[in-house]
Amino acid sequence: QVQLVESGGGLVQAGDSLRLSCAASVRTITLYAMGWFRQAPGKEREFVATISRGGGITSYSNSVKGRFTISRDNARNTMYLQMTSLKPEDTAVYYCAARYMAEASVSSANYADWGQGTQVTVSS
Numbered sequence: 001q002v003q004l005v006e007s008g009g010g011l012v013q014a015g016d017s018l019r020l021s022c023a024a025s026v027r028t029i030t031l032y033a034m035g036w037f038r039q040a041p042g043k044e045r046e047f048v049a050t051i052s053r054g055g056g057i058t059s060y061s062n063s064v065k066g067r068f069t070i071s072r073d074n075a076r077n078t079m080y081l082q083m084t085s086l087k088p089e090d091t092a093v094y095y096c097a098a099r100y101m102a103e104a105s106v107s108s109a110n111y112a113d114w115g116q117g118t119q120v121t122v123s124s
Contacts, residue, residue: 002026002098002113009094009118012086016122020081022096022115030054030074033104035111036081038092038120048094049081050104057104064090086122093117 003025012018022034035050049060049070058070069082079096097111105111 002029002032004096004098004113004115006094006096006115006118009120011121011123014087014122014124016086017082017084018086018120020083020094020096020118020120022079022081024077024079024098026077028074029072029077029079029098031100032098032113033101034072034079034099035097035105036070036079036094037097037108038090038094039117040089040092043092045095045108047106047108050106051079052104053102059104059106061106083120086120088122088124091120091122093119 005023008020033053036048039045051058051070055072067085072079095117096115098113099111
């Protein structure tokens with residue numbers, strides 16, 4: 001089991017940038033593909049971005065493609081989500097997740113370990 005802790009959320013204005021971090025308390029995250037999901041009030045959790053175990057394969061939801069970048073530093077056991085050109089509709093609690101597989105996945109059902117979430121609020 002992997003313990004995940006997100007950080008970096010906050011209140012920003014539309015057009016601003018934020019970088020979220022997800023620190024994993026495990027010997028090495030190189031065994032895990034990872035992803036970011038988000039949940040806005042009154043809505044279901046939705047996929048944001050995912051990255052393969054080695055970092056060579058990434059995938060994004062259409063709503064964030066071109067604005068968000070997922071990356072990982074396996075030496076630091078940390079994953080990141082760089083968010084630029086933020087919009088009010090990006091407001092949500094952002095969760096990181098890990099799966100004990102090499103392949104990235106866009107489905108939340110394929111992730112066994114989750115962080116507690118970090119709030120991102122974008123004002124217009």
